[in-house]
Amino acid sequence: MGLMSKRDTTPKGPPDRRKVTTKGLLDMKLRGEPIAALTAYDYTMAQLLDSAGIDVILVGDSVAMVLQGRETTVAVTMEQMLYHAQLVSAGVQRALIVGDLPFMSYQVNPDEALRNAGRMVKESAVEAVKLEGGEVICETVRRIVNVGIPVMGHLGLTPQSIHRFGTYQVRATTPEEAEELRHDARALQDAGAFAIVLEKVPAAVATEIARTLEVPVIGIGAGAGCDGQILVTHDMLGLYTRFHPRFVRRYAQIAEEMTSAFRHYVSDVKGKSFPSPKESY
Numbered sequence: 001m002g003l004m005s006k007r008d009t010t011p012k013g014p015p016d017r018r019k020v021t022t023k024g025l026l027d028m029k030l031r032g033e034p035i036a037a038l039t040a041y042d043y044t045m046a047q048l049l050d051s052a053g054i055d056v057i058l059v060g061d062s063v064a065m066v067l068q069g070r071e072t073t074v075a076v077t078m079e080q081m082l083y084h085a086q087l088v089s090a091g092v093q094r095a096l097i098v099g100d101l102p103f104m105s106y107q108v109n110p111d112e113a114l115r116n117a118g119r120m121v122k123e124s125a126v127e128a129v130k131l132e133g134g135e136v137i138c139e140t141v142r143r144i145v146n147v148g149i150p151v152m153g154h155l156g157l158t159p160q161s162i163h164r165f166g167t168y169q170v171r172a173t174t175p176e177e178a179e180e181l182r183h184d185a186r187a188l189q190d191a192g193a194f195a196i197v198l199e200k201v202p203a204a205v206a207t208e209i210a211r212t213l214e215v216p217v218i219g220i221g222a223g224a225g226c227d228g229q230i231l232v233t234h235d236m237l238g239l240y241t242r243f244h245p246r247f248v249r250r251y252a253q254i255a256e257e258m259t260s261a262f263r264h265y266v267s268d269v270k271g272k273s274f275p276s277p278k279e280s281y
Ligand code: KIV
Pocket: 039, 058, 059, 060, 061, 062, 063, 100, 154, 197, 220, 230, 231, 232
């Protein structure tokens, strides 16, 4: 029996359609309700995620890899992120929409970061922005939070710094790195971040950070002890298949389904069985 057939799909009462807010996420942490987050880059996907009850939709800079076909996330531009965030906002009613600030849109100085965070909110209707980094970006986080824009932090494996580290291996595996991670997480919380994403760090370290922080910790490859989970939607759907990290559970094999549909279509067109008289005017 496969994973899919074992899953309990019984509806547990009517879905909660109240708008998710940063305060709502904090309440979820307090009552021990895990936060379910996924990424989206366009209207159709965002609408499907929202109607399925996803709490947080991240317009991730992973768009660079899964939509633009790039090797890393570093090349995606502010204008491209604004565009994708606009598409997503058009499809969402309930979920909290978070927009990634792309590489070099917030690192030069806090003024530039504030301007770009403001553009995300005003031009693309996101409700929060996400930045990568710890203590070094806390002044920037404070500036953005102080004008009323919620900030989500991102620690552990920070893909925008891939050229510095040179590898996508698990982070915070030594006691020194784990201590630095704890310190950065605390610094982000103190700077006003409303939640922190922890990517690819040992489960024990992530669990301890989630237990000690007041703000929700959302894990990706950080084990079950976090306050919520996030995955890249194209990974969990089996749509982006260039690689398959161990932390990605594939809930579907969409790439296979699509390829089969496309082959079927080619065969129907070549065999002149499409369109039929019923599909014609
Ligand atoms: O860009 C992204 O999709 C992300 C998630 C992996 C957390 O930052």
